[in-house]
Amino acid sequence: DVKVTQSSRYLVKRTGEKVFLECVQDMDHENMFWYRQDPGLGLRLIYFSYDVKMKEKGDIPEGYSVSREKKERFSLILESASTNQTSMYLCASSFPQMGPLGNTEAFFGQGTRLTVV
């Protein structure tokens, strides 16, 4: 059974802390993504990665960074947590689409609900 595992379901951190959210997939996917989900705003892409050591900014990268040292692991880093980063964070992975008939189905982790106080 394919799996994307996020290190924590719930996390409470203090303002100014450096926060690491870890995501591991066992499907040998090249693509990995970090989204945040907020009520009324849907899913917004923070960062994504097509390969090891490769990263691209998404729609809302400010205040975040990422690390992908190994193919199966994609980490999201909040350099200095702030209360407006309180959110649900979702990690996903997928194979690269190979042409118009490719399948970009994404597999998601269970989510990390982060509260910054």
Place this chain on the structure above:
Amino acid sequence: SQQGEEDPQALSIQEGENATMNCSYKTSINNLQWYRQNSGRGLVHLILIRSNEREKHSGRLRVTLDTSKKSSSLLITASRAADTASYFCATDPYGNNRLAFGKGNQVVVIP
């Protein structure tokens, strides 16, 4: 910008009824996907429809795609309480596997 924007609906229906939700998008696509999210969980892929397809079925799900109107609909027939969830459509507007999701439709099925 968000591609794949559902009509912002919150549906409340009785068990056994059908639920329909819609999605529109702005750019050309290779495919459109629908996902389900149970409360507080991650998203689960339901169905993918390609741009050259007009309709697709999977169990109690029926998806239609109208590329001329840049819209899609998801129909859940004979709904069950377990169908209570949020449903999202997603497209790949940049053609690089970077999925863009809409804001989701919340469906509540009353037993």
